[in-house]
Amino acid sequence: MRDPIPDIDAFEERAAIVEYDGGLSRSRAEDVAAQAQGFHDADHYWQVLADYVVTRRLK
Template sequence: MSALRIPDIEAFEERAAIAEYDGGLTRLQAESLAATQQGFASAGAYWRWLADYVVNRGLG
């Protein structure tokens, strides 16, 4: 994933919810699926990137 591209948070949340409720996955499995669809290795990598972006680059 490019360091300059901000992940699509809405798409991530929507994809994870669909995978969890309609697909029968656990929340962690669903978030990992959503994260990989945006080019991250895992849900943990997605959340770490997002937290780093908010803390170090600021939002708003």
């Protein structure tokens, strides 16, 4: 199965909203933002984004 396409603008916006409005830590807010895009957690999101920047393609 192919990883979803990371959307950095949506990720940052969602994480900020969840952190501020939801009172979550930044780390937990990033997990929520990543999951909203179909990733397992923020670590998975950042790894896919980094791989895409280096290889210019998704796995």
